[in-house]
Amino acid sequence: MKSLKIQSRRTFGEPQVGCEQCTGDRAHLRAVLIIAADTGLRRNELFTLSWKENDIDFDNRQIRLRAINAKWNKGRAIPMTQRVYEELLKLKEQHGDHQSGLVFGGLKEVKRSLNTACRMTGIEDLHKHDLRHAFVTRSILAGVPPAVVLKASGHSSDEWKRYLNVTPDMLHDLFTPLEGQESEAVKTYGYDVMRQLTEALMGSWKSGENGEFFQELRARVAMPTGSGQRQARMP
Numbered sequence: 160m161k162s163l164k165i166q167s168r169r170t171f172g173e174p175q176v177g178c179e180q181c182t183g184d185r186a187h188l189r190a191v192l193i194i195a196a197d198t199g200l201r202r203n204e205l206f207t208l209s210w211k212e213n214d215i216d217f218d219n220r221q222i223r224l225r226a227i228n229a230k231w232n233k234g235r236a237i238p239m240t241q242r243v244y245e246e247l248l249k250l251k252e253q254h255g256d257h258q259s260g261l262v263f264g265g266l267k268e269v270k271r272s273l274n275t276a277c278r279m280t281g282i283e284d285l286h287k288h289d290l291r292h293a294f295v296t297r298s299i300l301a302g303v304p305p306a307v308v309l310k311a312s313g314h315s316s317d318e319w320k321r322y323l324n325v326t327p328d329m330l331h332d333l334f335t336p337l338e339g340q341e342s343e344a345v346k347t348y349g350y351d352v353m354r355q356l357t358e359a360l361m362g363s364w365k366s367g368e369n370g371e372f373f374q375e376l377r378a379r380v381a382m383p384t385g386s387g388q389r390q391a392r393m394p
Contacts, residue, residue, distance in 0.1 A: 170335050171349030185272045187263070190246040195287065197240045197356065199294035199312035202287055204228055206267050211260035215247055220359070229313060237311050238362075240355035294356075299325045300333065301353035303360045311360060 195205060200222070207228040208214045214223050222243075226234035239247070247262070254264035273287065291312070298308045299322065309319055336345040 170337070171333055171345050171352065173337065185276055187266060188269055188272045188276060190250055191263070191266075191269050191287075192290065193246050194243050195290035196293050196297075197243045197352075197359075198222060198237045199291045199308075200224070200237065201230060201291060201313075204230070204313075206261070206263055208262040209260050210251070210255055210262060215251070215262060217244070217247070220244055224313070231313070231315065233313065235310065235313050238359035240352075240359045242352075242355060243359075295322055296325055296329070297333070297353060298356050298360060300327065300330055301357045303357055307360050 191205070194200065198205075200208075204224055208222065208224075212225060214225065216223055220239040222237040222239060224235050224237065226232045229235065250262055250264075254262065257264040259265040269287065295308055295312055295314070298311075299305055305319075305322070314322075334342075334346050334349050336342045
């Protein structure tokens with residue numbers, strides 16, 4: 160069984176730094192990072208999403224993964240966070256009439272651009288699959304029931320065991336700013352990501368119950384501005 164370290168080490172400060180490098184030849188990387196981190200889609204599942212097959216349901220804000228493209232041949236529906244919804248709208252404008260019919264316009268790999276972005280920001284040891292782990296860990300720590308996260312991520316029961324030890328103590332690592340970052344900015348970004356995950360996966364944010372939960376979460380991760388900074392790594 161893999162160590163839990165890989166799931167918990169990505170911080171909310173990292174995507175802010177990384178997305179700054181998603182320009183020019185690396186502009187396509189932004190959508191990949193955000194959608195992967197907020198859906199838990201595997202690489203093949205992500206890059207085989209199709210406009211032609213109606214995999215993207217904007218009306219119901221769902222990504223419909225077909226069994227033929229899913230691991231274990233089990234299709235599933237993944238709710239969209241607001242930022243995933245916005246990135247997919249942009250991709251529709253860019254690649255909606257691409258001859259491949261694919262959401263990412265035939266893109267199959269981002270390893271080179273991801274490595275370049277990491278090198279330019281000092282981010283270490285980030286792999287595409289880490290974003291899938293980040294989705295699960297962040298969702299659980301945001302208060303989403305593990306069974307709900309499991310359904311969205313498509314993990315097998317054996318794969319799921321590695322997440323059983325996710326604890327609130329890990330929140331401090333998630334909200335630790337990188338060197339040169341403002342602590343409050345990282346926390347604000349992190350709270351918004353977790354709020355969007357909760358809203359998408361549970362549809363209960365507007366009920367008011369999650370508002371109280373996030374007030375408690377803020378108290379648990381409160382730390383002085385600028386303290387506990389770490390060297391750069393990415394989401």
